[in-house]
Amino acid sequence: MLTKPIGTGVVATAHKRGAAPSDVLAAAVASMTTLNAAAAEAALAAGVRAATDVTGFSLLGHLHRMLRASGASAEVVAGAVPLLPGALSLTRAGFVSGGTRNNIAYLAPWASFASGVPDDVAILLQDAQTSGGLLLASSAPDSLLSELAAPDVPAAVIGPSPSAPSIRARATCNDQPGLRDCSAVAPIHFRANREHLAGNPVGHGPATACGIVGCNE
DSSP: OBSSOBOHHHHHHHHHTTOSOHHHHHHHHHHHTSOSHHHHHHHHHTTOOEEEEOOTTHHHHHHHHHHHHHTOOOOOOGGGSOBOTTHHHHHHTTOOOHHHHHHHHHHTTTOOOOTTSOHHHHHHHTOOOSSOOEEEEOSOHHHHHHHHHTTTOOOBOOSOOOSSSSOOOOOBOTTOTTOSOTTOBOOOOOOOOHHHHTTOOSSOOOOOOOOTTTTTO
């Protein structure tokens, strides 16, 4: 579950080049200046046991950091990920930061996208954020949504709750504006290497691919 839309990196890059419309910039600033305190309190009340804030390593980068600590894999519903107004068009126009390009390069061995996910959407999923929302993992999403609704925290379910130790969720285009082939299944897999599973979950590790879910497959 994600509590803020993504795209601040693209908007900030466009702003530095004088290309961000005023309303698009205002929406990004409003998102960045919204604190995560209410979302964090709601998550604790709902019993969330795994969470992170989404910042410079991007949505997928921070998800990867969560997953490798537990040897899990995940798939994201690409079309369910909320985007800031104007972020998609600015991405298409090429306003991609160096930090985002670094994220894309780092995640290349770990993430895979189905053909139904357009390149610009894949870039946004790896966009380096400033003051992003919380990424919350819960086996009781209804309870979490209820807790988040009380303080008016917007939240998007970007993957169904897992029924097994590994998180296997659908990733489809759904009805996100601008997405092609919305019937396509778009898995985004993350691999955990043996070094991480041996007790080094912090920081960027070597791209040693050894299968999904704790190197067992």
